[in-house]
Amino acid sequence: MKTDDLIRALASDGKSRWRVGNLLTVALLAAVPVSVAAFFIEMGVRPDIATAVQNPFFDLKFAVTISLALSAVALSLHLSRPEATLRGVVLILAVPFLLLAGGIAVEMMLPQRVAWITRLVGTNSRICLTAIPVLSMPFLAAALVALRHGAPAQPALAGAFAGLLSAGLAATLYAAHCTDDSPLFVATWYTLATLLVVAVGALAGSRVLRY
C-alpha cells in the first residue's frame, strides 16, 4: 500500500478516542469493588477503629497513602505521553514523603512508652507485606489496561508508576486494618510492600505498555 493511500485511510478514520485520564479513572473505579471485597473478606477494619481515628498517627497513614496514590496517578498520566520526561514533575512525590518524614520527626519528639525499634518492627509486618501487594493487584491490572491507551516513551517506568499508584490505593485500604500506627512502621513496611508492587508494575509495563 502506498503511503499516500494509507494517509487517505487514516484521515477518513475520524473515530474519537478516549483520553487516557478518563479511561484510567473508569478502570480504577471498576477495580475498587474487587479490592474492597477482598479487604473485607480477608481482614476488615480493625476492631478499635472508632478510637483509632482520634489518633493523629492513624490518620497520618491515610494522608500518606492517599497523597502517594494521587501523585502516582498524576505521574502515570504524565508519562503516558510520548514526549514526557520525569524532569521537574517527579517532585510531586515529595508530598507523601514529607508527610511521612514529618510524622516520624513529630513522633520522635513525643514521649513514648515503647522503644523506637519496637515501634518500627511492629506487630504485623508480615501481613502488611502480603496484604498491600495482594490488594494492589486489581488496581495494577486496571491501571495497565488503561495506560495501554497511552504512548509511554519508557514502558517499564510507566509500569513502575502504575505499580506505585496501585500500592498507594491498596495501602489506603490496608491502613484501616493495620494496628501499627507508628510512622516508623509505615516508612519501613509500607515502603517495602510498595517497592514489591512497583517492581511487578515495571516488569509488566515493559511488556504490555510498549506501543
Added chain:
Amino acid sequence: MRERDNEWTGLMRSANAGDTAAYHRLLKAVTPVLRAAARRGLARAGQPVDQSEDIVQDILFAVHLKRHTWDENAPFAPWLFAIARNKLIDALRRRGRRIFVNIDDFSETLPGAQAEETLPATEVTAHLNGLPKRQRDVLQSISVDGHSIKDTAARLAMTEGAVRVALHRGLTNLANKLRVEI
C-alpha cells in the same frame, strides 16, 4: 522551522475538532520529514534505505492511533518526533541493530528536501491480505481507490456507520499486526 511547527500544531488542533481535511494535510506534510529521518536512520545502521517506507507507515499508524495523547496546549512537533523516534528505534532493533537515534534527525530535516518515495511498502500490503474480507474491502476502497466513506458504503451495500467501524477495526488490526512482528 518555528513557522512549520506552528502550522502543524494548528492543523492538529483543527483535526481534533473534526476537520478531516486538516488532518489529511497534516499527515501529508509530516510524511517527507519522517521519510528523510527514517532513511538517515537506516543508512546509519547500514541498512538498505528502500525499507524506509515501512517505517514511515509504522510511524503514521502510531501517530494516528495515539493522537489522543497529544496535549492541545503543547506544540505538535516534539510529540510527533518522540513517537517517530520510538518507532524508528523499534524498527532498527527489529533489523538486528542497536542504534542510538538522535532527535536532531527529525528536527533538523528541511521539508521538501526529500524525493518522493515511489516504492510501495511491503509490510502493510502483506498484512492487508490477513484481514477479514469486510475490513479489507473497505480499506481498499478508501485508500487505494480513493472513495469517500459515503461512496464506499454505497458500493459495498453497507451503512456509513458500518464502513466507519470496519475502517477503524481494519486500521487497528493492521497496526497490531505490524507490532507483533517486533
